[in-house]
Amino acid sequence: MEQKVNLKDLTFDELEKFFLNIHQPKYRAKQVFQWLHRGVTDFDQLTNLSKELRHQLKEISYISTLSIAEKYQSKLDGTIKYLLRLNDGNLIESVIMKYKHGISICISTQVGCRMGCNFCASTIGGLVRHLTPGEMIDQVIFLQKDIQDRISNIVLMGIGEPLDNYDNVIKFLKNVNHPAGINIGYRHITLSTSGLVPGIIKLSKENMPITLSVSLHAPNDKIRNTIMPVNRSYNIDKVLEACKIYTEITKRRITFEYAMIAGVNDSAENAEELSTRIKGMLCHVNLIPINKIKEKEYSRSSDKKINTFKAILEKKGISTTVRRELGGDINASCGQLRRGHSEN
Numbered sequence: 001m002e003q004k005v006n007l008k009d010l011t012f013d014e015l016e017k018f019f020l021n022i023h024q025p026k027y028r029a030k031q032v033f034q035w036l037h038r039g040v041t042d043f044d045q046l047t048n049l050s051k052e053l054r055h056q057l058k059e060i061s062y063i064s065t066l067s068i069a070e071k072y073q074s075k076l077d078g079t080i081k082y083l084l085r086l087n088d089g090n091l092i093e094s095v096i097m098k099y100k101h102g103i104s105i106c107i108s109t110q111v112g113c114r115m116g117c118n119f120c121a122s123t124i125g126g127l128v129r130h131l132t133p134g135e136m137i138d139q140v141i142f143l144q145k146d147i148q149d150r151i152s153n154i155v156l157m158g159i160g161e162p163l164d165n166y167d168n169v170i171k172f173l174k175n176v177n178h179p180a181g182i183n184i185g186y187r188h189i190t191l192s193t194s195g196l197v198p199g200i201i202k203l204s205k206e207n208m209p210i211t212l213s214v215s216l217h218a219p220n221d222k223i224r225n226t227i228m229p230v231n232r233s234y235n236i237d238k239v240l241e242a243c244k245i246y247t248e249i250t251k252r253r254i255t256f257e258y259a260m261i262a263g264v265n266d267s268a269e270n271a272e273e274l275s276t277r278i279k280g281m282l283c284h285v286n287l288i289p290i291n292k293i294k295e296k297e298y299s300r301s302s303d304k305k306i307n308t309f310k311a312i313l314e315k316k317g318i319s320t321t322v323r324r325e326l327g328g329d330i331n332a333s334c335g336q337l338r339r340g341h342s343e344n
């Protein structure tokens, strides 16, 4: 028997074709799309469809759900961290962060990750599988329901490497941006990558004005090779070249993420070298005091080091911020909850 399709895995256009194929009018797509993204979990809730059609849909398709396995709310800043269970039992994480300008969600794009960054908990067990477009949008749909408030920004910075799951991520972006659904503007979406060059180039041609965030974390290949194995495939020169192409085509400013790791990449000399390499680019640097994960010996740079690093970059005319440490009391860094769970 053919496998049932998760209707949330289809883009709006694909959903239209789906209904034409079963001899239904095209406008069914819009009706069903609206229901799905409002979070219905059962075809019988689709009250503007006939009983026969609902029955037919049940035979050939299904509506994916997500259940909350664990939930932790920070007492410091209201950040909520979720461990979520997919239909096949796999676990992923999402985080809700509250800012003055609105509510952001950080979503996962894969179960596990194969990038191997050695300061990151998400990659320890390797890649289990890609998330489908529906499983990505379910994080937005069901957490919006859970918090009973509107999510206004999305960051693809949870478990996984989004550009390693390229086609599904693009479908997800199209659906979450669609006016008949959740309708979040591309400018309110940030995709973070460890630097997969072919994906960056491809993304630049999608005509989607999202913000690209690149996890650089080092000023030279020697250091980057030791913390990010992906650098052996795409070194800093190649990544920066791709970033220049991206900004030329999209006219969008890139964010460079730079995790501050004590004694590894946080010296004044490192800051000088970094500023020389990215000077003149349409970019912004975000310094991230690294979250301690218990499997690794790395620790966070001191505030003094971070401030000196920032001052050096700013003196060279590079706009720099230090990421606020949200959810410090709930292990909010990516992969830690799932990791903790698999150990128990």
Ligand code: SAH
Binding pocket: 115, 117, 119, 120, 121, 156, 157, 158, 159, 160, 161, 162, 192, 193, 194, 195, 213, 214, 215, 257, 259, 288, 289, 290, 291, 292, 293, 333, 334
């Ligand atoms: N794979 C993508 C997106 C997921 S990781 C990427 O690499 O960008 C999201 C961000 O969190 C990346 O910048 C990543 O390097 C960073 N990160 C991972 N582990 C961290 C830790 N322990 N402390 C601080 N940042 C971490």
